[in-house]
Amino acid sequence: MNEWEVEFDHISKSFFGIRALSDVTFSVGKGQTLGLIGENGAGKSTLMNILGGVFEQDEGSIRLFGNEYNPSCPADATHAGIAFIHQELNLFTNLSIADNLFIDSFPRLGKSPFIDKSRLHKRAVDLLSSVDLHISAGTPVEMLTPGERQLVEIARAISQDARVIIFDEPTTSLTAVERKRLFDIIKRLQDQGRTIIYISHTLEDVLQVSDAIAVLRDGCLVSIGPARKYTIDRMISDMVGRRIEQMYPARRTAPGSAALLEVEGVTQPGIVRDISFKLHENEVLGIFGLMGSGRSELASITFGLDSRRTGRISIRAKDTAGSSPVMSIHNGLAFVTENRHQEGLLMEASVSENLYLTSLRKFTRLGPARIINRSEALESANRIAETLRIKSGPINKQKVKNLSGGNQQKVVIGKWLLTEPDVLILDEPTRGIDVGAKYEIYATINKLAEEGVGILYISSELEELTGMCDRILVMSNGEMRAEFARLDFDQEKILQAAFSGRAGYCTPSENGEN
Amino acid sequence: MSLKRNKLTHVVLNNTPLLLFTLLFIIFGLVAPKSLDYQSLENAVKQASYVGIIAVGMTFVLLTGGIDLSVGSNMYVSAAVAGLAMQHYSIGPWLALVLCLFVGSAFGAVNAFAVAKLKIMPFVVTLAMMVTGRGIGLMFSKSRAVNFPDSVTGLGSAELFGLIPYPIVVFAGVVFCAWLLLERTALGRQIYAVGFSKEAARKAGVSTDRALVTAYVLCGVFASLGGFISVAQLGNVNAGFGKGDEFDAIAAAVLGGVSLFGGAGRVFPGVVLGAVFIQAISIGLVSARVDLYLHPLIAAAFIFLAVLIDSLRNTYLAKLNRRNIRVEE
Numbered sequence: 001m002n003e004w005e006v007e008f009d010h011i012s013k014s015f016f017g018i019r020a021l022s023d024v025t026f027s028v029g030k031g032q033t034l035g036l037i038g039e040n041g042a043g044k045s046t047l048m049n050i051l052g053g054v055f056e057q058d059e060g061s062i063r064l065f066g067n068e069y070n071p072s073c074p075a076d077a078t079h080a081g082i083a084f085i086h087q088e089l090n091l092f093t094n095l096s097i098a099d100n101l102f103i104d105s106f107p108r109l110g111k112s113p114f115i116d117k118s119r120l121h122k123r124a125v126d127l128l129s130s131v132d133l134h135i136s137a138g139t140p141v142e143m144l145t146p147g148e149r150q151l152v153e154i155a156r157a158i159s160q161d162a163r164v165i166i167f168d169e170p171t172t173s174l175t176a177v178e179r180k181r182l183f184d185i186i187k188r189l190q191d192q193g194r195t196i197i198y199i200s201h202t203l204e205d206v207l208q209v210s211d212a213i214a215v216l217r218d219g220c221l222v223s224i225g226p227a228r229k230y231t232i233d234r235m236i237s238d239m240v241g242r243r244i245e246q247m248y249p250a251r252r253t254a255p256g257s258a259a260l261l262e263v264e265g266v267t268q269p270g271i272v273r274d275i276s277f278k279l280h281e282n283e284v285l286g287i288f289g290l291m292g293s294g295r296s297e298l299a300s301i302t303f304g305l306d307s308r309r310t311g312r313i314s315i316r317a318k319d320t321a322g323s324s325p326v327m328s329i330h331n332g333l334a335f336v337t338e339n340r341h342q343e344g345l346l347m348e349a350s351v352s353e354n355l356y357l358t359s360l361r362k363f364t365r366l367g368p369a370r371i372i373n374r375s376e377a378l379e380s381a382n383r384i385a386e387t388l389r390i391k392s393g394p395i396n397k398q399k400v401k402n403l404s405g406g407n408q409q410k411v412v413i414g415k416w417l418l419t420e421p422d423v424l425i426l427d428e429p430t431r432g433i434d435v436g437a438k439y440e441i442y443a444t445i446n447k448l449a450e451e452g453v454g455i456l457y458i459s460s461e462l463e464e465l466t467g468m469c470d471r472i473l474v475m476s477n478g479e480m481r482a483e484f485a486r487l488d489f490d491q492e493k494i495l496q497a498a499f500s501g502r503a504g505y506c507t508p509s510e511n512g513e514n
Numbered sequence: 515m516s517l518k519r520n521k522l523t524h525v526v527l528n529n530t531p532l533l534l535f536t537l538l539f540i541i542f543g544l545v546a547p548k549s550l551d552y553q554s555l556e557n558a559v560k561q562a563s564y565v566g567i568i569a570v571g572m573t574f575v576l577l578t579g580g581i582d583l584s585v586g587s588n589m590y591v592s593a594a595v596a597g598l599a600m601q602h603y604s605i606g607p608w609l610a611l612v613l614c615l616f617v618g619s620a621f622g623a624v625n626a627f628a629v630a631k632l633k634i635m636p637f638v639v640t641l642a643m644m645v646t647g648r649g650i651g652l653m654f655s656k657s658r659a660v661n662f663p664d665s666v667t668g669l670g671s672a673e674l675f676g677l678i679p680y681p682i683v684v685f686a687g688v689v690f691c692a693w694l695l696l697e698r699t700a701l702g703r704q705i706y707a708v709g710f711s712k713e714a715a716r717k718a719g720v721s722t723d724r725a726l727v728t729a730y731v732l733c734g735v736f737a738s739l740g741g742f743i744s745v746a747q748l749g750n751v752n753a754g755f756g757k758g759d760e761f762d763a764i765a766a767a768v769l770g771g772v773s774l775f776g777g778a779g780r781v782f783p784g785v786v787l788g789a790v791f792i793q794a795i796s797i798g799l800v801s802a803r804v805d806l807y808l809h810p811l812i813a814a815a816f817i818f819l820a821v822l823i824d825s826l827r828n829t830y831l832a833k834l835n836r837r838n839i840r841v842e843e
Binding site: 074075078090091092093094095099103104105106108113114115117142143 | 694699701703706717719
């Protein structure tokens with residue numbers, strides 16, 4: 001096979017000085033399915049986004065169908081014959097299937113502006129039958145299941161004559177039947193001479209659909225070869241590998257015995273099932289899971305942002321039934337959310353306003369009038385900014401949006417520290433921040449744990465969890481899979497547990513469904 | 515089974531205007547049967563036509579996720595300019611109509627430019643144009659009423675084949691054109707796409723600027739057309755002409771099932787029903803001898819109901835679209 005469709009040649013890319021890809025070189029053959037795997041942050045998405053015209057590489061070049069290829073925007077990539085089927089589908093749910101398929105290329109009646117309805121219908125039916133979707137083309141997309149929507153998007157890719165189709169984690173919300181149908185279609189696309197790049201954490205699926213497999217780790221290509229040379233064990237060990245030990249500050253206290261947060265049998269259909277755990281005083285409890293494992297959703301439910309159908313959550317043995325975020329804060333819970341830009345900060349406001357936002361209640365005076373004592377609030381904010389070493393101008397003048405990522409994250413943490421919480425939930429607290437700021441955040445976490453705060457540390461960075469936590473719980477497919485105490489930490493075993501639920505497509509109860 | 519239930523909920527949420535309308539008919543049929551005879555219905559539709567035409571224009575803008583608060587001022591300026599031109603240059607009624615529509619489209623073009631190119635929020639742009647337009651109109655007319663000759667007012671009371679009043683004919687024509695554009699042209703479908711998500715539309719290769727410009731310019735044209743028809747019935751344009759009509763137009767569109775979030779709603783039957791609805795309420799209330807002071811409250815209650823259902827619809831859809839991470843067997 002000498003015919004390469006996509007050739008990556010020494011691709012490197014950095015974001016704010018952090019290397020996301022370094023010197024990645026490999027090729028994908030025509031009509032081949034390449035399985036692309038790696039841990040979160042290994043560089044899979046960055047590489048695909050470069051191919052899809054979202055980012056531009058710093059170094060290196062791409063050749064597409066033998067020609068130099070330099071997309072400047074996603075439309076260029078579409079035009080060149082690349083389709084990207086994202087996890088979050090890109091459909092207009094308010095429009096019909098047919099409208100979605102031809103939104104930029106409606107067939108017209110001659111040269112008139114009017115849509116040729118009969119041709120539209122016929123072409124839509126042809127496309128839909130090519131992906132085995134037998135639903136009227138006039139159906140609004142909002143009435144389709146996630147699996148059916150995905151098929152519509154594949155049909156769209158076919159209609160645009162895509163020669164390379166990238167699937168990003170396509171099976172996460174599919175039933176067993178839909179998953180099988182998807183694989184049949186991928187096979188068919190391949191037989192038509194289309195090239196597939198298949199990204200997934202579901203290693204069984206990758207083994208099943210791929211002709212070749214490429215493994216990325218820390219932005220580097222670790223291995224590439226025919227799929228038959230890979231086993232799941234080899235895939236996992238390639239993904240983990242050996243890494244330079246990072247420095248994690250030591251903690252001087254051991255976890256206490258009093259439970260601060262108790263979660264018992266929490267279930268929300270479609271999200272999490274039967275989750276139970278206890279978080280103790282002075283403890284840092286890690287929750288590890290891959291993308292879509294339900295780790296962040298569990299945090300939202302615990303904090304009262306999302307509802308749960310059954311289960312009990314108590315703080316200091318006090319039940320928090322029907323709680324809202326306001327109640328949670330009152331009960332001593334704090335939640336540093338995953339996405340600081342959209343959920344954690346008022347980007348346009350000053351550093352100090354962000355810092356005292358959640359604890360304004362503490363700085364009121366004149367009794368029931370509740371007038372804010374600004375100088376007192378500012379003083380507290382200043383104190384916390386100093387403790388956390390937030391690098392900023394005068395905090396009542398400096399806007400948060402002009403701080404660096406690390407300092408923004410410190411502001412989010414500082415905001416919650418001002419509420420003096422008993423339990424601090426951290427969701428990906430070090431994502432996208434530089435090493436120095438990371439270290440300072442680790443130190444802050446340790447200091448809090450020493451003071452008695454219970455910390456629920458959610459992360460997809462295994463390295464970080466094994467460095468920081470007393471215990472690690474592993475989630476997958478919305479369920480708790482395993483628990484590891486500090487002495488038994490083993491990255492490979494933890495990762496295996498995180499992948500475990502994904503093989504669960506074949507549990508007896510689900511087989512009966514077919 | 516759950517799919518069936520979903521379908522039913524869908525049908526209900528997507529046809530709220532029809533359901534509300536039926537509800538209104540039943541209530542009035544019981545309380546004031548007289549309000550349902552042919553003459554009162556024709557009256558309701560005739561009086562609804564000018565607000566209806568403006569509401570159709572407003573629908574284009576609402577579908578893109580925007581809003582146009584300047585249509586009332588647009589009506590005033592374009593009608594006043596046409597009236598003054600008739601007075602001073604003694605142009606005929608048809609030329610006056612063309613002039614009126616030209617001013618209206620120019621008005622819409624300014625909105626379109628500011629929204630699409632300068633990327634200013636539609637609310638702010640059109641609020642500013644609402645004030646500006648009123649100011650320009652007052653300057654031209656020196657705040658005196660502009661009277662129209664009989665050649666114009668004659669049009670207002672004329673009937674096609676001696677049967678259907680012209681305002682209704684024009685309204686029907688506008689609705690048909692709008693329907694054709696929205697349902698049967700690529701541009702129309704793209705307006706829906708832009709209203710759903712500008713970013714997604716751009717990614718899909720849709721020209722968002724073209725969709726926005728079309729929407730605002732058409733809204734301007736239809737506003738001036740609605741104004742002209744209103745003038746043909748009233749005979750003059752005073753300083754308060756068109757004031758508050760923007761809200762009637764928005765209310766008619768929303769009652770007709772057009773979502774303020776953009777991307778959802780239809781001109782026919784939705785907006786037509788919405789516009790007739792507003793007139794029918796006031797006519798019905800009069801013939802039911804309801805206290806005059808209660809009229810606005812009752813009309814407001816219906817509008818509230820329509821907006822509430824719109825909001826429920828969105829919550830419901832958001833819930834349906836929430837991505838599950840587990841597949842429950």
